[in-house]
Structures are given as structure tokens and as C-alpha cells.
Amino acid sequence: MPSQTNQNIFTVSRLNAEVRLLLENEMGIVWLIGEISNFSAPVSGHWYFTLKDSRAQVKCAMFRGNNRRVTFKPTNGNQVIVKARLSLYEPRGDYQLIIESMQPEGDGRLQQEFEELKMKLAAEGLFAQTNKQTLPEHPKCVGVITSKTGAALHDILDVLKRRDPSLPVVIYPTTVQGDAAAIEIAQAIGRANSRNECDVLIVGRGGGSLEDLWCFNNEIVARTIAASQIPIISAVGHEIDVTIADFVADMRAPTPSAAAELVSRDNSHKEQAFVARQQKLMSAMRYYLSQQSKLSTSLTHRLERQHPSHQLQRQSQQLDELQLRLQRSMDHFIASRLQKVERQQYKLQLHSPVKRLNQQKSSLQYLEQKLLDAMDRKLLNTRHQLALAAEKLDTVSPLATLKRGYSITQNESGKVITKASDTKTGDTLVTRLSEGEIRSTVV
Structure with a gap:
């Protein structure tokens, strides 16, 4: 267990x-x-x-x-x-x-819808050659289902008039482009079957884009063609244009003019029969190749799933994933290192001597200015005190006394005479005034 x-x-x-x-x-x-x-x-x-x-x-x-x-x-x-x-x-x-x-x-959407409908109808057997009707060898009346104003109708009528003018033609007009075209084409095929006046029908239009021809890729049109009791020739677009209607129809003509040649008689009717059989063979070959292509695609996909390239693709994808992770890791590592460097630079700037020197320089400039201001104030005060002292000195100066009318008397030796007894007759005295001096003799 x-x-x-x-x-x-x-x-x-x-x-x-x-x-x-x-x-x-x-x-x-x-x-x-x-x-x-x-x-x-x-x-x-x-x-x-x-x-x-x-x-x-x-x-x-x-x-x-x-x-x-x-x-x-x-x-x-x-x-x-x-x-x-x-x-x-x-x-x-x-x-x-x-x-x-x-x-x-x-x-892409149109192509996808085309492939999906093609695979669906093929799986149901609508494309099988065994379900296709044989075209009448000598048609008595031809029905044409197309636009009454399109170039395709004129081409068909021109070919029939040239090859077999006596062949009756019945036109079932319908639109061959737009949203309502598919319903009208299916109704025209149903109308031709109910009236039963023709023994072969040509269904088609001239060339155009994939969107222009899209009504012939409609499932309703395909099933109506498959259910028709009257053999139908699909003549849609040019030779390179392929629609679902071509696969379902009893015969595909590369162009509307070629469809008209298939149903008309002339002196080369043997060649026409050969062309018809050739077309039938080509239709069978296309169906066979389509089936083989699907089988080949299926086998190819099975082979691809076992192919070494898938392992290489997975490893290549894993390598891309690892490279992306490495790149992200490197970016993260570099970013974290840059952040660390920025933090260290910030710390370095905080402790940088330049900042302290700038601060000391600013402080020195402040102290220097403060000293200059103090010196200016000291000098101003000293000058003021000197002025006061000078004023006081001037007040007690002998010169100031002289200016008030006093004088000083000296003998020749310069001694100041303060009393009369300090002189004798004949002495020369010098009397100093505020302005000038006087010499006199004692008598």
C-alpha cells in the first residue's frame, strides 16, 4: 500500500x-x-x-x-x-x-471564419465529389443568378451570344455584396428550383476583395447550393479567388465568362466536354488535396509536438527569462550601491572640514568686525575725553588768562616778577600780553 x-x-x-x-x-x-x-x-x-x-x-x-x-x-x-x-x-x-x-x-477574423466553415462543411460531406451532380451535356436553358447591373452578367451574356445565340437564358437578379446579399442569393436559388425552368444555374459575380466576396462564404448560401436539384456552376471573382460556394457547387468556373463557355455549345463541343471533365477532375483533385492537406497538417502538428525545436524554444524562453531576471538583479544592485554611495557622501559632507572652516571663518569675520567696532567706539570715547581735557586745560591756561586782560612780567633772565621788591632801578622788564610783549625799564 x-x-x-x-x-x-x-x-x-x-x-x-x-x-x-x-x-x-x-x-x-x-x-x-x-x-x-x-x-x-x-x-x-x-x-x-x-x-x-x-x-x-x-x-x-x-x-x-x-x-x-x-x-x-x-x-x-x-x-x-x-x-x-x-x-x-x-x-x-x-x-x-x-x-x-x-x-x-x-x-484575420474573416479568414478564421472561412477556415472554420470550410472544415465544418467538409466534415459533413458537402464537398464530397459523390454528392455533386453532372452538368447537362446540352443545356436547354441556363439560369444566371447575379447582379443585373454587374459586369459579370454582361460577360456571361456576351459569351453566350457569341457561342450559342439560340440558348435561352433566365436571369434571377440579386445583390451580390453586403449584409443582405447571402439571403437574396439563397432565395434566388430556391426560386429557380421551384420554377424549374432551367437545367443548369450559374451563380457568381466579378472580382473583389475578401469582404466583397464574403456573401459567397455564407453557410446559408453553401447549404442552399448543396440542396439545389439543379446543377450549379460557381463563378465567383477571378481564378485566384476561392470561396465556400466553389467547394459546394457541382462545378467551379474560374470566371463568369468561363462558366458561360462551359454551358454553351459551339463547334468545339468536344473540347468543351474535355474542359468540363478537366474541371471536374480538378475539383476532385482540390477536394482530395484539401483532405490530404488537413491530414498532413494534423501529422505535422503531431510531429512538431515531438520536435526538438520545442525543447529549444522552451529553453530559449527560459534563457530570456533568466536574462530578464539578471538584468533586474543588476539594476537593483546598482541602484542599492548608488543609494549607499549617496548616503556616504551625505555623511562625508556633514563631517567635512570645509563646513567647519566656513563656520570658523564666519566667526572670525564676526569677531574681527566686533573688534573694529570696539576700537572705533574706544577711539571715539578717547577723542571725546581728550577734547574735554583740552577744554579744561584751555580753561586754566595762562594764555587764556592773558586773553582776559592780564599780563606776565619777567626780568631778562625770565624770572616772573610777582612783587615790586623783586626789581631794582635800571632793570629791563618784559611784559607779555595776549598779543605781543612790551619791554620797559624800571625807574
């Missing part, structure tokens, strides 16, 4: 590998429409993006060999239709789509 339990225990790697094989083998090819986001194109040449709608999203990978065939450059926001196979990226456990082809939504 324990051994059985151990056998049922999966490793994560084994589980992811089993799920990948299950997805790839069971789902097969899918068509998907969505909006591109998170688009990236690394140097490996592969594309990685997400397809999303309003409610969900799925990761996608389109490898270099496939994306080289894409005719436009995808960008975020593009609406696209892709053909893909479902897989799983084992290292992360993410399920993803491996894109094989990509088209813009408009053309």
Missing part, C-alpha cells in the same frame, strides 16, 4: 511536464482573438506578450521562426487573431500559447 501511494506522489517538475503534454496533445490548434499588452521583443528575436479581453488574459510566446512571417509590427493595444497551440512553461508553471501565425483582427 505505501509503495502505491509513493508512486502517485508527483514532483513539481513531473507534474508540470505531464500537464504540458496533456495540454499540447488534447487541445491541439486553437484560434484566438484578443488585445496585445506587455509586448516585448528581446535580442533573441522571440516575442512575448499577453492577449487579453475585458475579463481575462493569457501569456503568449511567438518564436523567431514564426514571427518573421508576420506582415505588421505588433504594438500594445492591437486587436489580433492568432493561430496557436496550448502549452505550459514548466519552470514557472504558467500555461501559455505558442503562437504560429498572427493577423490583424479584420482580415
